[in-house]
Amino acid sequence: MKRLIAPVALAAVLALTGCSATNTAGASAGETSGPTKTASSTPTPDPVVIPDLTGNWKQNNSASDDGWMTATISGTTITADFVTDNGDTESLFWVGTFAPPTDDASPYTWTSTRDTAATDSALLASTDSTKVFIYENGEISFPVSIAGSTATVRLSKQ
Secondary structure, eight states: OHHHHHHHHHHHHHHHHHHSOBOTTSOBTTSOOSOOOOOOSSOOOOOOOOOOOOEEEEESSOSOSSOEEEEEEETTEEEEEEEEGGGTEEEEEEEEEOOOOSSOOSSEEEEEEBOHHHHTTOTTOOOOSEEEEEEETTEEEEEEEETTEEEEEEEEEO
């Protein structure tokens, strides 16, 4: 009988430990060991893209087929001109300061101070000491007043 008890006890021990055996990493059978990888629920933020406004701009809301406004931004200067006669005539409207954006905040608004030395002798130049410009959705806009009427000029980069 002693010979029968030992093999039965051994079989019972093996049967019981087989159901709750652990693998070498310490996890129970049927479980995985170590941390599990799950998909991140936090989206990766888009990179910050600071708009580069340097370059040539042309009016996109002109009421005339042969006249529009243009602007050129270079360094810290913005220059705006009236263009008439289908591009044959240019008249200075504004020369002033420009501060490039330092982040991707939208809209980007700046107040330009007029360069009086550059504009005092120009017949169609604005006499305002400052002018507010707004960059938003790929456009620069600013007000233009002539003979008591004010319109908003919208420019697109060329």
